[in-house]
Amino acid sequence: MSDETEYPDDDAVLAAEYVLGLLPADEAQGFAHRLIRDPALRDLCDTWSEHFAELAEQAEEVRPPPAIWRAIQARVFERRKPLWRRLWLGQALVGGALAAGIALAVLRLGWLEPQALPLSAALTTEGAGEVARIALDPDSGEVMAELVGLFPDPGRARELWLIQGDNAPVSLGLLAPGVVVALAVPQDLRAALAGAVLAISDEPTGGSPTGQPTGAVLATGAITAS
Amino acid sequence: MGQQDLDDLLARVSMADRTAFGQLYTQTSAKLFGLCLRILHDRAQAEDALQEIYVKIWQRAEAYQPGRVRPMTWLLAVARNHAIDVARKSRSGVSGKADGDDTVLDRLEARDPGPAETLAAKDERARIEACLDELVAERAEAVRLAYLDGASYAELAARFAVPLNTMRTWLRRSLLSLRACLSR
Numbered sequence: 001m002s003d004e005t006e007y008p009d010d011d012a013v014l015a016a017e018y019v020l021g022l023l024p025a026d027e028a029q030g031f032a033h034r035l036i037r038d039p040a041l042r043d044l045c046d047t048w049s050e051h052f053a054e055l056a057e058q059a060e061e062v063r064p065p066p067a068i069w070r071a072i073q074a075r076v077f078e079r080r081k082p083l084w085r086r087l088w089l090g091q092a093l094v095g096g097a098l099a100a101g102i103a104l105a106v107l108r109l110g111w112l113e114p115q116a117l118p119l120s121a122a123l124t125t126e127g128a129g130e131v132a133r134i135a136l137d138p139d140s141g142e143v144m145a146e147l148v149g150l151f152p153d154p155g156r157a158r159e160l161w162l163i164q165g166d167n168a169p170v171s172l173g174l175l176a177p178g179v180v181v182a183l184a185v186p187q188d189l190r191a192a193l194a195g196a197v198l199a200i201s202d203e204p205t206g207g208s209p210t211g212q213p214t215g216a217v218l219a220t221g222a223i224t225a226s
Numbered sequence: 227m228g229q230q231d232l233d234d235l236l237a238r239v240s241m242a243d244r245t246a247f248g249q250l251y252t253q254t255s256a257k258l259f260g261l262c263l264r265i266l267h268d269r270a271q272a273e274d275a276l277q278e279i280y281v282k283i284w285q286r287a288e289a290y291q292p293g294r295v296r297p298m299t300w301l302l303a304v305a306r307n308h309a310i311d312v313a314r315k316s317r318s319g320v321s322g323k324a325d326g327d328d329t330v331l332d333r334l335e336a337r338d339p340g341p342a343e344t345l346a347a348k349d350e351r352a353r354i355e356a357c358l359d360e361l362v363a364e365r366a367e368a369v370r371l372a373y374l375d376g377a378s379y380a381e382l383a384a385r386f387a388v389p390l391n392t393m394r395t396w397l398r399r400s401l402l403s404l405r406a407c408l409s410r
Contacts, residue, residue, distance in 0.1 A: 016401040020372045021310060022379055046295050051408055052373050053299040054352035056306055059264035059374075061256040064276055068259075069251055072280045077244065142245045182245040 015044035019052060070179050077180065121198045123221040125150070131219035132160070132175060132200055138193045141185040147175035150218050152202070158218070159207050162189060163197040174207050175200065196223050232297035240287035247284055254298070255280070258305040265309040265374060275312050279305045310376030317381075357407035365400040372397065 017023045018031045035041050119136040131149040136142070145160060152158050158177075161169035162185065173183040185193065201208070202215035232253070238246030258279060262272035282304055290300045358366040364386060371377040371385070383393035 010402060012405050013398045013401045016405070017398070021307070021376060022372055022397070042294075049295050049303055050299050051354045051404075052306075053296070053302045054354045055370065055373050056261050056302040057257070057298070058352065058355070059257075059260040062260045062263055063256045064259040064273065068273055068276055069255070072251070072277050072284075075277070075281055076247070076284045140245075144244070182248040184245055184249075 011041060012044050015041060016048045019045055019048045066176075070176060073179055073181075119193055119223050119225060121221040121223045123198055123200055123219040125219045128219075132158075132198075132221075134160070134198055134221075134223075136185065136193055136223060138185075138190050141187060141190050143172055143183040143185060144180050145172075145175055145183055146180045147177050147200075150200075151177040155205055156215075157203050157205050157207055159201050159203045159213070161199045161201060161213060162193075163199060164189065164192050165196075169199065169213055171208065171211065172198075174203075193223050194225060197221070198223060229296055229298070232301075233292045236287050236290050236297050236300075237292070239284060240290070250283070251280060254301055257298070258301060261302060261305050262309045265306065265313055265376070271312060271316070272309075275305075275309050279308050282308065306373075313376050314378075353408060354404070357404050360407055361400050361403060365396060368393075368397055369400055369404065 014023070014027075014031060018028060018035075021028075023031060031041075035045065119138060121134040121136070122130055123132040123134065124130050128149045131147065133146050133148060135144045143160075147158055150158070158175045160172045160175055160183065162172055163169045170186065170189060172185065173181070175181060197220055199213070199220045200218045201213035202218055203213070204215075208214045232250070235246045235250045235253070239250055255276065259272060259276050262275045262279070263269065266272045266275060283301065286304070290297065295303075358369060361369070368377075368382050368386065371382060377385070379390055379394050379397070382397065383390045386393065386396075388396070
């Protein structure tokens, strides 16, 4: 074929080859250097990325197994988790205002949002003791929750509910055994969190199908200032 | 899931907001996992890849610049690039064996869409699909292979039984036609 050596020297084509990862290493490196200085070249790459993303979006969506999210959390949050655990323990043992103040000061030095959340609840039962540890921020609605006891049987789940006064329970989401999960309190419920009650119910996998607790209520606890 | 919502979530993830990271995962993991499976054709590899991809997203969210590309485009690019790396490594692991090329070929054959898939694709035709259809079938296939299988020029040349230089010329011309069509 006569066209074997006729490479179109069009930057648009180079950009596509770069985005696709087709360029030989030396050319890719040269192109990457040009990209740093040349916004027009970056635009070309962005445009190709958008078009090719449409191909990617044709792939069928598949929900990954829950263990993947737990593994990701363990890796992403691993350096901070032991400290959180130590502090929960410290709070339970000491609980004094001075100790809590020191703990907060220490925590705010880092990235340790969950420990610094102003509200908390320990959900307990007479028989099993502590079942879950919850920390909440009434401003952002952020909830960090860990199930530490009464782990669900296969095919069952543990759902966390917020109960304010005489109102019907509102689901905050599902808890995971031994893992800190991030949940959120809906905006309109954040004002009256202190003094409200949290409860855990036994539900089928995926949570209550009705929006209200369908299984036994396993543990409850009041939300108090940390 | 709107683009604005994903933009906000990515911005919060870049500030190490765990809640946002959880929400981002809930809203995007099925799409990224689907892409990993599509590229890797292996469930265990795809699961490992998905973990690595979200660790990268957590670590590199600040590299995402809103307004340049859609947030989903950025997420898909992180996923695609990682999955392609894994696919290439595992291919180079078997390339020493005699059946190395057959593996690539088998994977090509296995990907013909079934009737349901074809229908679904027709319902939601992306512009790039319409433009790929304007190319000669095997040239369009070469572009798809490069994107979704991370095929190199050498692999494409072997697949289509043409010299490497011819392959590159082919593909570059296809990309030029594609660009002309996409910018119409």
